[in-house]
Amino acid sequence: MAQTGRPEATDTSGHPAVAIVGPGAIGTTVAAALHQAGRTPKLCGRTPRASLELRDDRGRVLVPGPVHTDPAQAAGTVDLVFLAVKSTQVRASAPWLAALCRPDTVVCVLQNGVEQEAAVAPFVPGCPVLPAVVWFPAEAQPDGTVRLRGEARLTLPDAPASRTVREALSGTRCSIELAADFLSVAWRKLLQNAVAGLMVLSGRRAGMFGRADISRLSLAYLRECLAVARAEGAVLSDEVPREILESFHGYPADLGTSILADREADRPLEWDVRNGVVSRRGRAHRVPTPISDVVAPLLAAASEGPG
Numbered sequence: 001m002a003q004t005g006r007p008e009a010t011d012t013s014g015h016p017a018v019a020i021v022g023p024g025a026i027g028t029t030v031a032a033a034l035h036q037a038g039r040t041p042k043l044c045g046r047t048p049r050a051s052l053e054l055r056d057d058r059g060r061v062l063v064p065g066p067v068h069t070d071p072a073q074a075a076g077t078v079d080l081v082f083l084a085v086k087s088t089q090v091r092a093s094a095p096w097l098a099a100l101c102r103p104d105t106v107v108c109v110l111q112n113g114v115e116q117e118a119a120v121a122p123f124v125p126g127c128p129v130l131p132a133v134v135w136f137p138a139e140a141q142p143d144g145t146v147r148l149r150g151e152a153r154l155t156l157p158d159a160p161a162s163r164t165v166r167e168a169l170s171g172t173r174c175s176i177e178l179a180a181d182f183l184s185v186a187w188r189k190l191l192q193n194a195v196a197g198l199m200v201l202s203g204r205r206a207g208m209f210g211r212a213d214i215s216r217l218s219l220a221y222l223r224e225c226l227a228v229a230r231a232e233g234a235v236l237s238d239e240v241p242r243e244i245l246e247s248f249h250g251y252p253a254d255l256g257t258s259i260l261a262d263r264e265a266d267r268p269l270e271w272d273v274r275n276g277v278v279s280r281r282g283r284a285h286r287v288p289t290p291i292s293d294v295v296a297p298l299l300a301a302a303s304e305g306p307g
């Protein structure tokens, strides 16, 4: 972590200076929200780009770059880092975190899962690490633009560091809710992500949940995940599995999920944080997870092989 790096004065309006590490589907959405409000963040990625582009029903937002790719060349710490790389890419993004963070930098992790804090904290010793539940679907397109398919919305824990994130995003199109019981919200989203993993195994999009057999399988899987979530302390009602299944029934048939996009591009999958976690935490609590114990190894093999 940079101890003496001079804070970057990218923002003179009193809003926190922000960097986005991982300007992909989610990172581009947040960057566009900030840019539209006149608070263009520093963009830190892996692939060089001159700019980012977000598209949705309302039009396009072009976020001026460049996307920096060398942490040594993009000097200056910031008040807030949005970390929007995949969970499989956190370790590789550590040089960015070291270059951008000083001890009071807030690191807000825009990733699926329930283990973001434990995964990221070792790379930013002393910094407040905030997990965020990301509710909106965003899809990177073959031409490099990002298609946003919903309203940009995050839920954060009701913690002091969340104030920095609220200030950064205040008045932007990306809304923020603070949850007193963040654990329960994060597990509810995890259930949604776990069942979305079935799309990878079938190679199909949300339309597949219209099948009666897939609906039965999903409901059984969601109930199993719910038992683990409750063992972890989440307060979620018996209705949650059905509510989640109904939300999948209501999605456009061609809506995917980020883990399916990774599968289609033959990239490593976030199988462990989205599906494996259910088996792992289930074992710890002696909660049986027979469906998860089939789904997780198949996703792991799809991700990593061999074969």
Ligand SMILES: NC(=O)C1=CN([C@@H]2O[C@H](COP(=O)(O)OP(=O)(O)OC[C@H]3O[C@@H](n4cnc5c(N)ncnc54)[C@H](OP(=O)(O)O)[C@@H]3O)[C@@H](O)[C@H]2O)C=CC1
Residues within 6 Å of the ligand: 021, 022, 023, 024, 025, 026, 027, 044, 045, 046, 047, 084, 085, 086, 087, 089, 092, 093, 094, 096, 110, 111, 112, 134, 135, 136, 137, 138, 139, 140, 257, 258, 270
């Ligand atoms: N997409 C969605 O709809 C949703 C995603 N999420 C979660 O959000 C997180 C981000 O997902 P998403 O935006 O879809 O992922 P993407 O793959 O679209 O974006 C990841 C970005 O990180 C960049 N990156 C990879 N490695 C590094 C590195 N070492 N240093 C800097 N940047 C790097 C990638 O660069 P490159 O262009 O070179 O690959 C890419 O720009 C995931 O945890 C996902 O589960 C949550 C809700 C919805």
Ligand SMILES: CC(C)(CO)C(=O)C(=O)O
Residues within 6 Å of the ligand: 112, 134, 135, 136, 137, 138, 192, 193, 196, 256, 257, 258, 259
């Ligand atoms: C689309 C959404 C919000 C639900 O599955 C998601 O979390 C993802 O694609 O990773």
